Amino acid sequence: MFGFVERAITQVGTTTVRIAREVGGIVVLAFDVLRALFPPTLDGRELVKNLYKMGNQSVPIVALTAFFAGGLMLVQSAPFVEKLQAHALAGWAAGYAVLREIGPILIALMFSGRVGANNTAELGTMTVTEQLDGLRALAIDPIRYLIVPRVVAMVVMLLALTVIGDLVALVGAAITAKAVVGIEFSTFIHSVVDNLKPYDFLHGIYKSMVFGASIALTSCYFGVTVRGGAVGVGRAVNAAVVAAAVSVMLLDFFMTYWLG
Template identity: 75%
Template sequence: MIGERTLTLLGARAIAVTREVGGIALMTGQVLRALLPPRLDGRELVRNLHRMGNRSLPIVALTAFFAGGLMVVQSAPFVKRLGATSLAGWAAGYAVLREIGPILIGLMFSGRVGANNTAELGTMTVTEQLDGLRALAIDPIRYLIVPRVLAMLIMLTALTIIGDLVALVGAAVVAYLVLDIDWRTMYFSFADNLTPHDFFHGVYKSVAFGAAIALTSCYFGVTVKGGAVGVGRAVNAAVVAAAVSIMLLDFFITYATA
């Protein structure tokens, strides 16, 4: 009996997950369709670019600076033991550009912007604002969702690029303070060992992470049921879905491009 009950629960959960994945895929199709031809509300796009990107910059820069420094601190014992100061920049830069930068900034962006987006759309859903748009013959996908998806894609990519640069500065500062490695050595360690491919590898990931965060946060926002409690549940589901998506995408992109 216990086995049957467990199987029933597993089956119900699998159906629920499949339904949600299907819903997100359907929304992706609707967003792509709304972009052909692109008819955007420019003001709504600019408003979202500003509040999602500009306001995230300070926290992203702070996190990236210390993440870059952290890479140097972690590698310091080995650099000292082996005397491999010329590789300190490479170690920190490689990890930051390809993995730590996109993942860390993606997760922060999901927690700050994605969760906020789900809560906002969820509140609009339970207060009938989306129905209000439809009643005025305005497509909520085109008017509300597409500008948010584009803003998140553009801004996460931009923030990742900025964050990468700040992280490299952080690594250089910490290397100077902790390992007494001068700026020139760190610069040449970055320049000689890192390739544009390392940089773009992270940028590709940030585009994919941006799409995942945007689509999951919008989907869970517009499918809220059950008032304020439902909004809370949706935010939770969106953050979890975005985090899982980021990790899965990271694995598959790394594996495919290795």
């Protein structure tokens, strides 16, 4: 009995210390990145390369997901729209959910799975093959050369993908509205334009910026702290994806509360 309690307490303590160490490491990395940004001395070639790799190549998957997510809003609400004859509010309902919540969260999670995981694996492999030490040995700061361009690219590109995803999701919702409930496009567009405020859009944009920074920092942190070869890289990717998803959900909760 005492052995079980002791093991449980040890487990809780170990996990708490590990989480505290990881959160602390991510915060320190965030400060290092901020310090490197003032004045901005990031490598232009690395930035452009990462913008392309992380952003452009993510557009198809984000667009596909957003289209069906927007459509899903309408499929779920269609029975109530029909029952209450609320055709004029369908666009507003779908737009409100997409712009404020579904768009930023869904695209952030997709981004984390595709770009964040890839980033962790890449940096992790570079860490275990001593490439980061190779940079340091050549008097190059890996934070400025590798991390800062990736963080900037991820924040910028998640923002851009969220804007694209929002638009595609609304298109998906409009097409589904027409197909499932028979709502005309003009009615849907009026519903969106008349009822939604610019702040509804900005609300999601603010979130996506914070989500981008969070995914970037967690994926970079777990990448540069890899230990133990290929197995360690696998563990780091797993930890990065889980940490990013948890942080996105927690940040979404608090930001929704604060932003109103």
